[in-house]
Amino acid sequence: MKWPVFVLLLAALFTCAPLNARPLLLEGGALPIEAQGYIERLDDPDGTLSPEEAMLAPRWQALPGNLNAGFTDATIWLRLSVRVPASVVPTWALRLDNALLDDVRLYQRESDGRWSEQRAGENLARPLWPVDYRSAVFPLRFAEPGDRTLLLRLQSKNAMSVSLDLEPGQQFSNHSRREFFAYGLYFGVYLLLIGFHTVFWRMTRAPESGWYLLYVNCCVGIEVLSLGLPQQLLDLPVSLSDSLLGVALALSIPIGMIFAGRQLGLPQVYPRLQARLAVLCWGIAGVAALAVLSGHYGEGAMLSQGSALVLIPFFLALAFWLLLRGHRPARYYLFAFGVFYAGAVISFMRNLGYVPSNVWTNVVSPIGSMLHMGLMGSSQKTENKAR
Structure with missing residues (x-):
């Protein structure tokens, strides 16, 4: 040629x-x-x-x-x-x-x-x-x-x-009705979980139950706002819904860190590390929340999700280290939090553009969250009964 x-x-x-x-x-x-x-x-x-x-x-x-x-x-x-x-x-x-x-x-x-x-x-x-x-x-x-x-x-x-x-x-109409019913069941389970542990916490006044309630409410708030359900049902304006979601993402950093640290037993083995991490995470949350509320939503959300992507492998590595040293809470921590962390990391990396968006990366976070909350709920009841 x-x-x-x-x-x-x-x-x-x-x-x-x-x-x-x-x-x-x-x-x-x-x-x-x-x-x-x-x-x-x-x-x-x-x-x-x-x-x-x-x-x-x-x-x-x-x-x-x-x-x-x-x-x-x-x-x-x-x-x-x-x-x-x-x-x-x-x-x-x-x-x-x-x-x-x-x-x-x-x-x-x-x-x-x-x-x-x-x-x-x-x-x-x-x-x-x-x-x-x-x-x-x-x-x-x-x-x-x-x-x-x-x-x-x-x-x-x-x-x-x-x-x-x-x-x-017509097929979409049928699917949307079934989806709405499924979400009703899904978040209904969360509401029952929150209601039960609210009563349990009021009766026992155990600090772990209080932190667990904060943790669950924060996770559920992020999930339901990300799905757009309150926006649809309550006709929330974007200025309010984005602010609520951005602040919830920011608060999830210190609340999640403190709750995870207490479950891992850090206040007993590394009290200074727990205290310093708490101060750092509250500072990050404050900056991220201010960024969101001042009109810089993307920067605030990226700071929150980027911080989570750093903290998650840090806590997993710390849990492995404590497990090798015979620290008993580390074993259950790795089991219960590993499921949740896997879903959260995939979801955050999808949002940041590092993994593709598809049906699996969209549902892995809700599935991991539900399994995690169920495990943590049972552990809270066991710990408080032991006390």
């Missing part, structure tokens, strides 16, 4: 590659259709591009999985091509799994060439969302078979970890 021909073919290949992204075939099924592997990403640092300008921009990049951009001030565009067969149901729902996105806009080109827009996100009042759900959901209607291009414009001061899925509209 002559060099000029080879160069022209190579140039055509690289030029056309972004335009020939695989369309996602919409087929009915029992499970939602995940869009990972079919999504393209475009960064818009100034947030000034129109849908037409974004569509024609040359900087689109195919994503191997879901979007996982961490904390960013840039506007991010996502492009998804779907193929609608003739036999498919006409009404679908496009769901974004991240409930903390501030501004989400879906653009579709109409038959007359103009772009239609749907909006959701925490900056928009809940009654104005297209679908009443905890995260952004957009109804789609395909009147005719063929290929369609969906453009999403995303902005958020929270971590930009997003996965997309599509399913028929």
Whole structure:
């Protein structure tokens, strides 16, 4: 092959590659259709591009999985091509799994060439969302078979970890009702746990029970706000919900550290270390909370989550060291906290952009948290009975 021909073919290949992204075939099924592997990403640092300008921009990049951009001030565009067969149901729902996105806009080109827009996100009042759900959901209607291009414009001061899925509209309605019921059971168990241990603490006045209650309330608050359930049910404004979440993340550092240290028995073996760590963690929490309340949510959240990622391996290493020295509380600590720490680390690293966002990294934290709280609840009852 002559060099000029080879160069022209190579140039055509690289030029056309972004335009020939695989369309996602919409087929009915029992499970939602995940869009990972079919999504393209475009960064818009100034947030000034129109849908037409974004569509024609040359900087689109195919994503191997879901979007996982961490904390960013840039506007991010996502492009998804779907193929609608003739036999498919006409009404679908496009769901974004991240409930903390501030501004989400879906653009579709109409038959007359103009772009239609749907909006959701925490900056928009809940009654104005297209679908009443905890995260952004957009109804789609395909009147005719063929290929369609969906453009999403995303902005958020929270971590930009997003996965997309599509399913028929009626199927989404059924799934959302079952999901709401499941979350009701899940957090109902937590409420029973909190109520029982509140009564138990009031009766015994044991310090360990008091710290356990603070610990559980903080963890549950972070989890429920991250899922977007209070925002949906109570129509919380983003200024309040983000402040509550950011401060809860900050307070989780000293509360979690003090509770973990007491469970590990640090006040007995290393009292100075426990006291100094407490002072350090309260200082970090104060700085992170002030950053959140002063309008620097991303910086405060990154400080809180980054501190947790440092403290967790430190405490695990310390527990291993004490276990080797025959310290009995270290064995149970490694068992009970190891499950929780694994879920928390994966969740934080997903938020910071180090691990992909998918169904497993999204559910590992709630599962680990529930197992951990159950183990810690039983240990609190045993310890207080022993006293």
